[in-house]
Amino acid sequence: MQSQNISDIIEKYLKSILADSQQIEIKRSEIAELFNCVPSQINYVINTRFTIQNGYVVKSKRGGGGYIRIVKVNLLDDSDVIDDLINMVGDEIDFNKAFQIIQSLYQEGMLTRRESNLIISSIDKRTLAFENRQIEKIVRARILISILNRLRYDD
Amino acid sequence: MQSQNISDIIEKYLKSILADSQQIEIKRSEIAELFNCVPSQINYVINTRFTIQNGYVVKSKRGGGGYIRIVKVNLLDDSDVIDDLINMVGDEIDFNKAFQIIQSLYQEGMLTRRESNLIISSIDKRTLAFENRQIEKIVRARILISILNRLRYDD
DNA sequence: ATAATAAAAGTCAATATTAGTCAAATTAAA
DNA sequence: TTTAATTTGACTAATATTGACTTTTATTAT
Numbered sequence: 457m458q459s460q461n462i463s464d465i466i467e468k469y470l471k472s473i474l475a476d477s478q479q480i481e482i483k484r485s486e487i488a489e490l491f492n493c494v495p496s497q498i499n500y501v502i503n504t505r506f507t508i509q510n511g512y513v514v515k516s517k518r519g520g521g522g523y524i525r526i527v528k529v530n531l532l533d534d535s536d537v538i539d540d541l542i543n544m545v546g547d548e549i550d551f552n553k554a555f556q557i558i559q560s561l562y563q564e565g566m567l568t569r570r571e572s573n574l575i576i577s578s579i580d581k582r583t584l585a586f587e588n589r590q591i592e593k594i595v596r597a598r599i600l601i602s603i604l605n606r607l608r609y610d611d
Numbered sequence: 612m613q614s615q616n617i618s619d620i621i622e623k624y625l626k627s628i629l630a631d632s633q634q635i636e637i638k639r640s641e642i643a644e645l646f647n648c649v650p651s652q653i654n655y656v657i658n659t660r661f662t663i664q665n666g667y668v669v670k671s672k673r674g675g676g677g678y679i680r681i682v683k684v685n686l687l688d689d690s691d692v693i694d695d696l697i698n699m700v701g702d703e704i705d706f707n708k709a710f711q712i713i714q715s716l717y718q719e720g721m722l723t724r725r726e727s728n729l730i731i732s733s734i735d736k737r738t739l740a741f742e743n744r745q746i747e748k749i750v751r752a753r754i755l756i757s758i759l760n761r762l763r764y765d766d
Numbered sequence: 767a768t769a770a771t772a773a774a775a776g777t778c779a780a781t782a783t784t785a786g787t788c789a790a791a792t793t794a795a796a
Numbered sequence: 797t798t799t800a801a802t803t804t805g806a807c808t809a810a811t812a813t814t815g816a817c818t819t820t821t822a823t824t825a826t
Contacts, residue, residue, distance in 0.1 A: 461676025519821025674811025
């Protein structure tokens with residue numbers, strides 16, 4: 457039914473392992489072989505699904521005995537998370553990245569599920585679809601930053 | 612013996628599946644082929660018959676393994692109140708009016724204080740300050756409507 | 767030690783695979 | 797007859813897949 461594509465399947469596989477352990481270390485070629493795809497597909501999966509916005513840090517090494525290590529990080533370990541998140545947002549941001557940030561805030565318990573959903577609909581592509589494509593991203597960034605700043609106060 | 616047109620037939624087909632399950636995930640091209648119509652007809656059916664007012668939320672993804680997912684949601688009792696509020700908002704709205712709407716939602720118990728504050732900061736004048744004063748109001752209206760629509764259902 | 771070779775992972779652009787938009791043409795309803 | 801709804805298809809956008817080429821690191825040979 458869902459996740460027909462290999463990228464989603466690989467993502468799930470990696471995340472299922474990360475559900476148990478804090479980090480995972482893979483050999484790119486082995487995973488590629490396991491899922492019968494080209495090695496660079498693993499990079500694609502990592503670049504689109506294991507970003508820092510999503511709460512993952514990736515480190516790798518080439519050459520003999522090379523590896524890719526994916527580490528789950530806790531954004532709240534840092535005292536000034538909000539500053540970091542605001543920097544991540546920058547002047548403009550696409551929906552996927554923004555979504556990941558909200559998701560992370562939810563997972564960290566800084567937003568309720570309902571709050572997250574409301575925010576997501578306010579920055580949704582359909583909500584912010586304008587003639588000018590760039591305005592969409594700029595507005596989204598503004599909204600997100602404004603909400604992040606709001607989270608500094610009451611709680 | 613009504614529902615002669617394809618759109619109605621496709622609508623019925625999808626809804627018959629949704630009678631059993633809470634959601635359905637389709638491949639646009641497959642359904643189009645099944646009913647011998649162009650793919651964009653599926654969009655037409657969805658846009659005219661699977662709206663949030665009717666209790667459906669639609670999510671889709673393009674690219675390999677793409678899909679269209681239609682989810683049946685439980686409309687809350689306040690759903691028709693929301694219709695009125697959306698009409699009030701219209702195509703554009705200034706901050707004061709928007710504020711009043713949020714305030715009344717809070718007073719009605721449809722928003723928590725924190726949710727209200729988050730929404731207010733996202734539609735604040737400073738957040739939406741653009742060169743063009745009218746754009747500000749248009750964007751605010753879009754955000755507000757999107758949030759109102761989200762309030763139609765839970766979870 | 768140094769150079770050559772092997773063994774990884776990274777990059778990037780071309781291509782493939784979906785779905786979305788929009789407006790013109792057609793058909794049905796009022 | 798006017799208006800609204802539907803049908804159609806050309807064009808656009810998003811996402812995924814693939815592979816040739818590059819870079820980094822380790823190992824082996826000289």
